[in-house]
Amino acid sequence: xxxxxxxxxxxxxxxxxxxxxxxxxxxxxxxxxxxxxxxxxxxxxxxxxxxxxxxxxxxxxxxxxxxxxxxxxxxxxxxxxxxxxxxxxxxxxxxxxxxxxxxxxxxxxxxxxx
Amino acid sequence: xxxxxxxxxxxxxxxxxxxxxxxxxxxxxxxxxxxxxxxxxxxxxxxxxxxxxxxxxxxxxxxxxxxxxxxxxxxxxxxxxxxxxxxxxxxxxxxxxxxxxxxxxxxxxxxx
Numbered sequence: 141x142x143x144x145x146x147x148x149x150x151x152x153x154x155x156x157x158x159x160x161x162x163x164x165x166x167x168x169x170x171x172x173x174x175x176x177x178x179x180x181x182x183x184x185x186x187x188x189x190x191x192x193x194x195x196x197x198x199x200x201x202x203x204x205x206x207x208x209x210x211x212x213x214x215x216x217x218x219x220x221x222x223x224x225x226x227x228x229x230x231x232x233x234x235x236x237x238x239x240x241x242x243x244x245x246x247x248x249x250x251x252x253x254x
Numbered sequence: 255x256x257x258x259x260x261x262x263x264x265x266x267x268x269x270x271x272x273x274x275x276x277x278x279x280x281x282x283x284x285x286x287x288x289x290x291x292x293x294x295x296x297x298x299x300x301x302x303x304x305x306x307x308x309x310x311x312x313x314x315x316x317x318x319x320x321x322x323x324x325x326x327x328x329x330x331x332x333x334x335x336x337x338x339x340x341x342x343x344x345x346x347x348x349x350x351x352x353x354x355x356x357x358x359x360x361x362x363x364x365x366x
Contacts, residue, residue, distance in 0.1 A: 173353070173354075180358075181292075181341055181358075181359045181361075182356075182358055182359065183298070183343060183356040183359075184356075185353045185354070185355070188353055196353050230297065230298070242288050242300040242303055243288070243290075243300065243354060244300075245290075245297040245298050245299070246297060247296070247297050248296075248297055
């Protein structure tokens with residue numbers, strides 16, 4: 141009954157590979173996000189989708205491509221992985237229509253590029 | 255865009271003492287200010303939040319204060335316990351549909 145679930149939890153891959161991270165929420169939220177947390181713990185937004193539509197796209201290399209097949213899912217595909225992509229990636233969701241709904245984070249995906 | 259500054263970056267307190275973390279924000283249109291606690295290897299979890307129409311909010315040992323004029327807000331933890339040791343993040347957001355901008359985090363260590 142996990143509210144926001146991400147898979148995989150750990151991902152170790154070589155430079156140049158393409159990988160995907162999946163996120164699903166069962167909270168009925170309409171907005172989902174991808175955040176990147178670097179080694180210094182700084183949380184930086186990458187993308188936001190509301191009802192399957194992209195609403196926030198920060199300055200992220202176009203090797204990163206989000207995809208939202210429906211409002212309960214937001215996946216992140218990364219092409220041509222680089223060493224600097226190593227980080228923990230958090231998915232989060234919220235409701236823009238429910239007053240008082242905060243962000244709920246997934247458990248994170250620790251990506252290590254070697 | 256919004257910029258959130260958080261201080262201190264690390265905070266060590268003796269068990270039972272109080273801990274205070276301060277944040278400032280740049281966009282006067284921001285109206286929602288949550289605080290998240292992230293334990294080692296875990297996800298950030300919302301512990302308390304405050305909206306711009308309220309100056310103070312309390313939940314057991316934690317409280318948050320907001321000064322809209324000065325554009326700063328603070329987290330207060332009283333009677334700290336070892337399980338309060340974690341990284342704490344403040345954040346700010348404008349109206350719905352806008353992103354949550356996080357401060358840089360404060361690593362709190364409560365010494366028994």
